[in-house]
Amino acid sequence: MLKAKPALCPFCGRPIAPPQNLGFQYSDFDAGFCDCGAVYVSDVTGHNQGAAFVEALLLACGGNWDLAWELSPEEDYQEYVLEHYDQKSHQVFGDPSDRVSVRGVLYFLRLVDEIRELSAEKIAKLKQEKRKTETPPEGFKPKRLRRQEIEELLRKDKSQEVVFHCRFLPVNLSTLRKVLYSADPLLRWKAILTLGEAAQAVLKSRPDIVADLIKRLIYSSADSAASAWGALETVGEIIRREPERFGLFVKNLFAFLKYPEFRPAALWALYRIGEKKPSLIRGERVFVLVELLKDATPETRALATLACASSKILEALKELKKLTNDDTEVEIFNPEKQIFERRTIADLAKEAIEKIEKEN
Structure with a gap:
């Protein structure tokens, strides 16, 4: 009973x-x-x-x-x-x-x-x-972009143009979000990074729109893994840029770690947030991240390694040392170079150990 x-x-x-x-x-x-x-x-x-x-x-x-x-x-x-x-x-x-x-x-x-x-x-x-009122730079005329126009700008590495259009016409955030469903993996990642920057720009004048965007991204993930490509990663990018305002959503990301289908996305988001505000991650249940270093899925082990490294989680050292013999290769997106890289889990673990030991 x-x-x-x-x-x-x-x-x-x-x-x-x-x-x-x-x-x-x-x-x-x-x-x-x-x-x-x-x-x-x-x-x-x-x-x-x-x-x-x-x-x-x-x-x-x-x-x-x-x-x-x-x-x-x-x-x-x-x-x-x-x-x-x-x-x-x-x-x-x-x-x-x-x-x-x-x-x-x-x-x-x-x-x-x-x-x-x-x-x-x-x-x-x-x-x-x-409340701040802003006017576009002289000669710049914001307009409502079509998805195809945004995709073309991202392919030409003109993400700043997309950010400007979103900043002065926030309705473009919704269109940019649709690019997350692109079949092109690189285009999806560029959309994720650009959404994070665009949301930060819109936040200056319309914080309500950004808060609503985060909620919608989280809801879409909770409803269906299949239709939520890039959603949690985008939440991570937004928190990374505005940790003081949106750090409370880190709890949501940790909650998604319970479910295998969401783990890679949630781990990526936590890894990116940890690079800028490690205290947000260390203030949560870090033992969950440590446990995922033993996960059967290589991608999960790799991303958990990155998350532990970026937040300098001392409790992870024992498990990370066990991974220094794991030569399994995984494909990881490099957000700085905006390319996909092949890395072994062993190399990622060694780098993580060095970062954590240096910090502590």
Whole structure:
């Protein structure tokens, strides 16, 4: 018999109403509000916690993106994750043996009193101060690009033109995203890198569009591995460029490591993020990365090696030393040279060991 208990607010201890579709234009999850001022969002899968956090923060701020992105954890709000939540019964299952079958979570967030009590006038003033208006450089006329036009620009290594068109006409991000479905592997990778840069450019004036893009990329991966080529890798590129704003989505990437079909993409993303902000990776369950160094799939071992190396994970040294005799070859995309390279896992492991030992 499973042990179940009612869902309670972690901040005030009172029972909460079942989450529901609130009907807001910026809300994708079922959510609710506690009388104590907390907001809660239901993630039925358990691996969209980053997106659930964004949703909760936005709801708490009344849909004000500019205010939401200015807030700092602990100082401006508190958060809590209630695990093993089943939305159908609106109960929490605490039996450790049931942790696999009940994966849903309730994500709670409560702003500090002073933030909740901000007057509409102060919020409007903050929004006015933070919103930036930009005009295209002289002689440059942004236009809505067709997929074929974007592909041609990427083939000619004119990614900066694509970035400019996205920056001043963000609708182009959606078209650029379609290139991820290209049958040409090199073109897909160029689209991934360009999407990361373009998203950073759009972020200056429309953070809401970039946050929505990340959520859609994660959703598409969760729905179907076959139709999500490049999605998680793109999430990694966006976080890599804006780790302070989007680092919370690293939890989502770790969640995807449970599933073999998603591991290469998620590992690639973590490897790229680790190069710029290793603390984001080291703050998560790094033992998962260490375990994947023993995976039966060569590509997974290779990418786990890169991820451990980029974040300088000391706990990985023992397993990495075992890989120095692994002469299996894998094909790895080099983002700096934008070419595919054949590397042995042994060579990757030796390089990883050198980086980690040098750091520690």
